Amino acid sequence: MEARDIRTRVLALLTAIAPDIEPATIDPARELRDQFDFDSMDRLHFAMAISEAFRIDIPEADYTQLGALQSACAYVQHRLGASARP
């Protein structure tokens, strides 16, 4: 799956669990927590959404990698790469 597809899907997941965030205003590199009061429940919801969408299990230890949009996409790519599917 192309990096660009992953990014659009991850962004869609993020706005789904946090509809009160304006997508255009997201700075991909910055921690979501700092930009939008993204608390532990939001992060759990984000992890659940990604785990379901990409059918990958995410150990708690990896949560920190989902802290910003860019790192989240990279994490997904990495996890998908590792178990690449046609």
Place this chain on the structure above:
Amino acid sequence: MQIEFRLPSLGADMETATLTQWLKKPGDAVRRGEAIAVVETEKGLIDIECFDDATVAALVVAPGTKIAVGTVLAQLDAAGAAAKPAREPVSVAAPAGAGVTARPPAVPAAPAAPASAAAAARRSRLSPAARRRAHELGLAPEVLEQRAAGAILHVEDVERLAAVTAKATAPPLDARTAMRNVIGTAMARAKREIPHYYLGHTIDFGAARTWLQRYNAALPVQERLIEGLLLAKAVALAAARTEGFNGYFRDGRFERASAVHVGTAIALRGGGLVAPALLDADRKDLRTLMHEFSDLVGRVRAGHMRSSEFMAATITVTSLGEDGVETLYPIINPPQVAIVGTGRVTERPWVQDGSVSVRPLLTVTLAADHRVSDGRSGSRFLQAIAELLAAPEKL
């Protein structure tokens, strides 16, 4: 037979009189209808008549003294008259005409206020002042009424409701600043009206944290718990067991709530705080609670709040989460009587059994209403929370 001769009431609005002159002295005989003394009243000098044939035994009041109606003026010896049934003298204060036997029926507190003609359909109503305030805050009255589920909304209600709905439905910027001061006034009023006292208690969060990590490791993402939930459950159980922290302070007195609904504070994007309630948090297991908590936050984010939920909280928990400072001193959310606050869990030195080690420590603070509870019961409440968190498996 001894008779007490009392100052009679001479007029509808006569309460006192001044004895000016005795017309009889001890030993004198007095016939029925004969004047025995003269008193000065608002209307002038008036003779006081004796209603029995008697002889004067003793004069009790000296001329020149001001006396109330009913005061004993003299003692008389009735000249052999048949003993009249002594009738209970009516004290001036008692409702005049209180007969010996018949008691006047108690005057009812108030005739029942006329019931509104047809009980208005369960449509909630906005007072005119509330309607104008809603307009000022950029809120559509219909939305408010739908939120209020049948209650009458006053200005304070609108301000509290506005704190939620205006935010959740991403209102235009100026409304957000209006929101800011609305929450400000609500907080200021709570601070002013409720006599807060504050207690802090640092606890070793290690046990809870390791238990949680082990619990979550065995489960997929969807079923995992978060630290905030353990705290909410611990507070719920502690509130159920300690008197004076779970309920409301209204009309001048504390109403103990039978159920424990824990308001969990959720920070809104761009400012503001709401605390929808986890209903019956003391009786549900962690799994169910987590499911409800997750659903609650999701709906807050999406702006679909049920008014009953954030009106139902009987106590509130608020936390700064992972990125806050160590200690938080919250303000009580009226009409509740207590709120528990937690700061960030931090690795700090901790002395136990004489040796020092590095532990994940958490400072739990309590702000409570001094009209209902005090420092002693407050610290018992915080210690209960600490003990519960020390045995997370039992939560």
Place this chain on the structure above:
Amino acid sequence: MAEQTAAVSPGPSEHLNSGAATAAARMTYREAAREALRSALQADPRVFLMGEDVGRYGGCYAVTKGLLQEFGPERIRDTPLSESAFVGAGIGAAIGGMRPIVEIMTVNFSLLALDQILNNAATLCHMSGGQINVPLVIRMATGAGRQLAAQHSHSLEGWYAHIPGLRVLAPGTVDDARFMLAAALACPDPVLLFEHIFLYNMEGELSAGLAGVDIDHAAVRRPGRDVVLITYGGSVHKCLAAAEQLGAEGIDAAVLDLRTLRPLDDATIMDAVRRTRRAVIVDEGWRSGSLAAEITTRIVEQAFYDLDAPVARVCTAEVPLPYPKHLEDAALPSPARIIATIRQLLAKGEA
């Protein structure tokens, strides 16, 4: 014996009570009213008092006791029981250059003089195109509470406050009983002064350094945040008692004494309503077409959007006042009924 009419020179036209400012003193409402009459009679030779048994008998409520001895039969005139005649005479004498004070024993007997008051006193100035004004003061006792039964317990201030051309005052404190009369006498129009019978025995503090009072404004007798009790005359002390008791329960009730019933001081009333957003009007009249009804309408017209609750009224039950105390007490406004009304007003649930 022929009545010699002493030569009467017109006194100073503007004669606010020129007596020196008073020292603080404790006196009854009755003594304050008597002092007001004495200083009015001393201040202006055109002033004279006329009414049933105001002279020899000393006044039905002893307010005028001693005045006959001090001012003589020409200026303290006992009248026959002819209300229409002597009230009409008061109107004529006022137009003729005197400053009469007519005492109608109680408002219950004023019905016999209502035609003179309405069709002459209140109307002559307007009807004559401004040529004639009627500088007359009429004092009446009013109200219930002494078990005098139906014909002697009316509270009809609201009737008179309905009539354009009259000014209607309700002194509810010792200060007002002492100084409203002078302001009324200085007024070029007919002024009705209602003295509630329950107040005569009431003791109070006459404020020090007071030389006069205005008759155009209401007065806040007790500030408060949660609700305002709007009242007058004989009900003021009931509202203060209710407010005191509510204060102990954390409900902060303000008390507004109207003082003038016509014209009503709308500005002060609306200000009080805006501060508390809840109003209860306590009026001893019957509620239908009462003063309370008029004030409620004005609040709805001028302060509708400042209301958090409908305006409530505590009035006398719509019955002729019964003689027995427990029935009279149940019929009249009382602190208990005022408190119950306020509690219901503040309740959150269904109205």
Place this chain on the structure above:
Amino acid sequence: MSAARTGAVTRERGLRLLREMLRIRCFEDRCVQLYGELKIRGFLHLCNGEEAVAVGAMQALEPADAVVSTYREHGHAIARGLALSPLMAEMYGKESGTSRGRGGSMHIFDASKRFYGGNAIVGGGLPLALGFALAQKLQRQSAVTACLFGDGAVAEGEFHESLNLAVLWRLPVLFLCENNLYAMGTAIERAEAQTDVSAKARVYGMAAASVDGMDVFAVEDAVREAVARVRDGAGPVLLELRTYRFRGHSMFDAQLYRDKAEVEAWQKKGPLITLTTRLKALGLMNEEDYQRLERESGAEVEAAVEFAERADWEPVAQLERFVYAEQARG
């Protein structure tokens, strides 16, 4: 009006009249004491000294005749035949009183005895009496209306309006002016330019006479003759009954307006003394008769007081009843 024809003065008639007057005197003396004990409240106007007017007048009326009285009405009511117990209960304000306890001393009513009440507004009863008489005339009844009032009412406009209309329409009304020389605190000569009330009535073309209100025989004879005239349709009559009240206008009265010597002078020629002196002089009664009648009256009054003490209050829940008539349903 010819001099009153004098009815026969017999022992039976004398003692009957004396007994009625003693019942009134004893009832009212007990009321003074009860007022002092706060059992009776409000205003209390006593007819002490005017008993001969009440008894003399009521003896001359028929049961079907209507009676309109004033707030000084206890004597009229008792002489008209109202029982002492409900009367005393009314003074207390109890439900079993003559007016269900709601009227008190000034508002006693008994429709069954056509006693249409006290009235606290001076002169208020005169126009009412015209109405009762008009109804009697229009319904061709032989009954007449007796309207009692004091010298104070003479100064009210209603006195003029009522007398004029009564003569104009030849109404069967008997105006009984109980002239006790004082309108509350104002002596009649300080209130009336013309103090001869009967002279005032003649100005309207009404038959009128003045009677010694202290002589119960004279009062009864004069009223009996006047009632006969009115019943014959000869038009209204006014009788001025000259009398005097020994106590204050009402309870709270320092009587600054008259001196004690005047009161004592009148007390020497009071209604009871006048009657007993005459009967004793004629050998028709002795002191023992007087003591017996006084004891009997005292006992009857004490029974009435016990009745009133035991009687119940009207429940507050009934406060609003009878503001409007309750038509007998069904």
